Amino acid sequence: MSHSTVPRSRPEAEKTDKTPAASGGTTGSAGRRSSGKLSLRTRFRRDRVLLLMTLPAVALVLLFNYLPILGNVVAFQDYDPYISDNGVVSILNSPWVGLENFQRLFEDSAFWEAVQNTLVLFFLQLVLYFPIPIGLALLINSVVRPRVRAVSQAILYLPHFFSWVLVIAVFQQLFGGAGILSQLLRQNGYDGIDIMTDPETFKFLITAQSVWKDAGWGIIVFLAALASVNPDLYEAAAMDGANRWRRMWHVTLPALRPVIALLLVLRVGDALTVGFEQILLQRDAVGPGASEVLDTFVWWNGVRNQDFGYAAAAGLIKGVISLGLVLVANKVAHLMGEQGVYKK
Amino acid sequence: MSTVTDRPAADKSVRAPSRWAAPPRPSWEEQPSRAGLAGKGIALGFACLAIVFPLWIVLVTSLSSRKTIDEAGGLVMIPKEIDFIAYRELLSGGQVTRAAIISVLITVVGTAFSMTVSVLCAYGLSRSGSLAHRWILMTLLATMFFSAGLIPTYLLVQSLGLTDTYLALILPSAISVFNILVLRGFFMGISQELIDSARIDGAGDFRILWQIVMPLSRAVLAVITLFYAVGYWSAWFNASLYLNDQDMMPLQNVMIQLVQKQEAPVGMGQAIKTGQLSALAVQMAVMVMALLPVAVLSPFVQKHFKKGMLTGAVKG
Numbered sequence: 269m270s271h272s273t274v275p276r277s278r279p280e281a282e283k284t285d286k287t288p289a290a291s292g293g294t295t296g297s298a299g300r301r302s303s304g305k306l307s308l309r310t311r312f313r314r315d316r317v318l319l320l321m322t323l324p325a326v327a328l329v330l331l332f333n334y335l336p337i338l339g340n341v342v343a344f345q346d347y348d349p350y351i352s353d354n355g356v357v358s359i360l361n362s363p364w365v366g367l368e369n370f371q372r373l374f375e376d377s378a379f380w381e382a383v384q385n386t387l388v389l390f391f392l393q394l395v396l397y398f399p400i401p402i403g404l405a406l407l408i409n410s411v412v413r414p415r416v417r418a419v420s421q422a423i424l425y426l427p428h429f430f431s432w433v434l435v436i437a438v439f440q441q442l443f444g445g446a447g448i449l450s451q452l453l454r455q456n457g458y459d460g461i462d463i464m465t466d467p468e469t470f471k472f473l474i475t476a477q478s479v480w481k482d483a484g485w486g487i488i489v490f491l492a493a494l495a496s497v498n499p500d501l502y503e504a505a506a507m508d509g510a511n512r513w514r515r516m517w518h519v520t521l522p523a524l525r526p527v528i529a530l531l532l533v534l535r536v537g538d539a540l541t542v543g544f545e546q547i548l549l550q551r552d553a554v555g556p557g558a559s560e561v562l563d564t565f566v567w568w569n570g571v572r573n574q575d576f577g578y579a580a581a582a583g584l585i586k587g588v589i590s591l592g593l594v595l596v597a598n599k600v601a602h603l604m605g606e607q608g609v610y611k612k
Numbered sequence: 613m614s615t616v617t618d619r620p621a622a623d624k625s626v627r628a629p630s631r632w633a634a635p636p637r638p639s640w641e642e643q644p645s646r647a648g649l650a651g652k653g654i655a656l657g658f659a660c661l662a663i664v665f666p667l668w669i670v671l672v673t674s675l676s677s678r679k680t681i682d683e684a685g686g687l688v689m690i691p692k693e694i695d696f697i698a699y700r701e702l703l704s705g706g707q708v709t710r711a712a713i714i715s716v717l718i719t720v721v722g723t724a725f726s727m728t729v730s731v732l733c734a735y736g737l738s739r740s741g742s743l744a745h746r747w748i749l750m751t752l753l754a755t756m757f758f759s760a761g762l763i764p765t766y767l768l769v770q771s772l773g774l775t776d777t778y779l780a781l782i783l784p785s786a787i788s789v790f791n792i793l794v795l796r797g798f799f800m801g802i803s804q805e806l807i808d809s810a811r812i813d814g815a816g817d818f819r820i821l822w823q824i825v826m827p828l829s830r831a832v833l834a835v836i837t838l839f840y841a842v843g844y845w846s847a848w849f850n851a852s853l854y855l856n857d858q859d860m861m862p863l864q865n866v867m868i869q870l871v872q873k874q875e876a877p878v879g880m881g882q883a884i885k886t887g888q889l890s891a892l893a894v895q896m897a898v899m900v901m902a903l904l905p906v907a908v909l910s911p912f913v914q915k916h917f918k919k920g921m922l923t924g925a926v927k928g
Contacts, residue, residue, distance in 0.1 A: 308743075315743040317817040321736030322748050324729045325787050332765070332784045333755040339764025355767035407655055415631040416656075422911045423660045429838075429906040431846030433864045437871040437899050438666045441687060446892075448669060451686045480662065488917055499638075506640040512648075537757075545849055549872065563762070570763045571853065583761035594757050 343369055343581040349574055362577075369581035379582060381557065382565040389471055389542040389561065394535065396475050401486030402524065406516070408487060409494045424484030432545045435481050439473070440464055464550070467558035474543060474550075489527055497523045533601045537594035540586050562586045667903070674698055674896035681890045698897035701889055707878040708866060708898060715845060715863040722782045722844040727837055730787055734795035735821045739807075752789045769854060780854035781847065781862070788843075791836045798832040799825055831916040838913045842906060867902055871895045 306314075339355070346365045351358040373379050404424065411417045427435065441447050443463040450460030463469060497519065505515045544563035551559050556568070562582065570579030637643070669687050676688045677695040702708040733752075737745050765784065774780040802825055810820050826833065848864035855861060869875050876884050876891055877898075883889040 311743040315739075318736040318739060318742050319744065321732040321817065321821075322745075325733030325792065326748060326751065328729065328783070328787055329752055329755055329789070332768070333760060336760035336764035336768045337758075339767050340761060342763065342767070353770070355771035359767070404659065407652060407659075410652060411656065412634045412637070413632055414635070418914075420656055420660055422914055423663050425914060425917070426907060426910065427663055429842045429846075429910050430903055431848065431864050433846075433848055433867050433871075434899060434902050437867065437895075438670065440871065441670060441896075442666050446686055448687050448689070451684075455685060484659075484663070503638065503640050512642065548849070549868065553872075566762050571766065576763055576767070580761065580763040583763055587759060587761050591758050 340580055340584050340587075342577050343584045345577045347576040347580070349576060365577070369577045370585070372578060373581055373585070378556070378560065379565060382560045382562050382582075385471075385559070386540055386542055386561040389474060390539045392471055392475050393478060393542065396472075397479050397483065398532075398535065400479055400483040402490055402528065404483060405487040405490035405494060406520065409491060409520075421487075424487065426484070427481045428485035430481065432481075432549060435477055436546070436549050439477055439480075443473070465553045467554045470550075470554045470558045474546060477546060478543060489531065490524060493524050493527045494520065529601055529604060533597040536597040537590070539593055540590050667907075670896045670899050670903075674893055674900045676890075676893060678887060678890045678893070681892055686892065695893075697889060698893040699901075701880055701883060702877070702894065702897055702901070706880065708863070708870075708901075710859070711861055711863045711866040712901060714860065718778060718781055718862060719841050719844040722786070723837060723841045725782060726786050726788075726791075726840040726844075727833075730792050730795060730836065730840075731821070731826070731833070733787070734792050735799055735817070735825060737792075738796050738799035738825075740800070752792060755789055766853060775854050776856055776860070777854075778860075781850050782844075784850065785843070785847070788839070791839055795829070795832060795836055798829050802828055834913050835916045838910060842910075845902075845905065863898075863902055867898050870898050 312319075339359070342359060342362070344364060344366060345359065345362040346368070347358065347362045349355075349358060351361045408417060408421060408424075411420070430438075443449050443461075445460060445462035445464070447462075447464075450462065454460045463473060466473075501519045502515055505519055510518060540562055542561055542563075544561070544567075547559050547561055548564050548567060551564055551568075556564075560568070563586070566579045566583040566586070568579075569575045569582065573579075669689060672691045673681065673688045675691065675694045675696070675698075676684075677693060677697065680688055680692045680695075703712075736742075737749055739745070769775065769780050769784055774783065806824060807820055810824055815823070846864060848862070848868065851860075851862055851865050852868075866877070870877060874891075874895075877894065880889065880894065884891045884894070
């Protein structure tokens, strides 16, 4: 039998129920039950082209996402980058030091400062950033003129596609020492101010930059959820005497709830990642005291100071806690009756 | 589609409703109050202005002459003339020209590579019931929950001998699992009957992908191409990490030097010192060069964003 003639799913099963085959997610869907009867060898012959197609992506992922996990062993070493140009050779020849790097970390006040900055930034962004796309989506959704809607969406999406280098350069033109704000202040007889280098307000600046860049893009998910609301619900609510605000409260917001929950879960799972490139670019301007977060701490100690074992230890702590956070956040979402990121 | 329905061909006396005008509301909906409309307008106008105003200043200043910039005391808000001198200087060879060419090449080659790998993988995983596809999918999905960390990745790229090559800017971040899932979700929506009938006609999987699946997925392909291209165009960190030679740096890295560190581009210091050229205009011109391709291309793909973002992204 040639591989191309073995059906991957029974046509009659396909016709009666399209969704299981299309989603491929449910266990024991029609397609898989029928292929379960075939021998492994037949299935391999039939699907070898498909397997071949996934090969480059799988190879890249194994090489660049899975293989480096092993490299975390340098966290338990006094890694010496000067042994060889080849990292593997250096790892094999560097002395093991057990938990010494971790011990040093816990005694390092700079590390705790980075932890603190990371957490403060996370909460600040959660409070100040997270609600904005929801509000913007409700606003855009209430605009009924098609052209106004399309134009404002195009503008709001745009900064998402800018690089962080550009976003920070733009902010510098607004709020830097030579920026437009200082310029206007000086022309009116006041002293200019440089918000870009002020450690006191740095965390708000970071949040403002994130809002400027990505809050507009964030509305897409909410707009899709809003578009899927059955319009009959609004009509029924209106018939029952609900005004505009009551309809938003009782129809629109419940429709957004699953999306909000999902995004919150994702955000919490990613809590320790608070804008690496963005902060790294401004680290020199405001100094590490206000700007150092876990990711930049790893960068500084590893890449700059060549203290790879120490940096990897900090990175490993972050990675393990982040993984735990994703799993816990997802569990909580399930308990709340929401869909979460993945299903078991 | 809208251009056809908007213009009634038979009856010219009926004015077509403008796309700027509000369509009629359903009868049960109350008319919006004046205050409500004004509030909405102000809020939306403010949001859009917060994005457009800074970009406007950057653009206008980049097109201003030295004299206008000096008169304005720095950044220019109201254009007096259009002067391309900063662009002429930047594009007449030298550091920025080279960096721009490098960025374009990396973006083109990288995007082509990423798209090829991603589309192949997405199709390979899109036929339900195929051998091992759940396992492969899980292998890919799991990477969305962990990261090996900066230091191990750095050591790996170094060990592979990719340091100081452009491969270091492409390979480690070549595929996004999220993008593959979006493509896969789209491919799965294509009717199985269509693909089965092509198979009966003797087409192999490569041919089905090329001649049936891809032409039917133009929207999502456009969106994902844009995502990858923007990723390559905007990247600077890997270049700062893996490249040592300043002459190899892409545009974003040169922009860091020019705008953040306020350095003059190599070879242009003289023109700035003698007063022909404003250092500020040069900085702004580099920023415009970095944002222009993105600002021009993304609105064309905009109408597909929602579709592209949501199919597959949720299904998993």
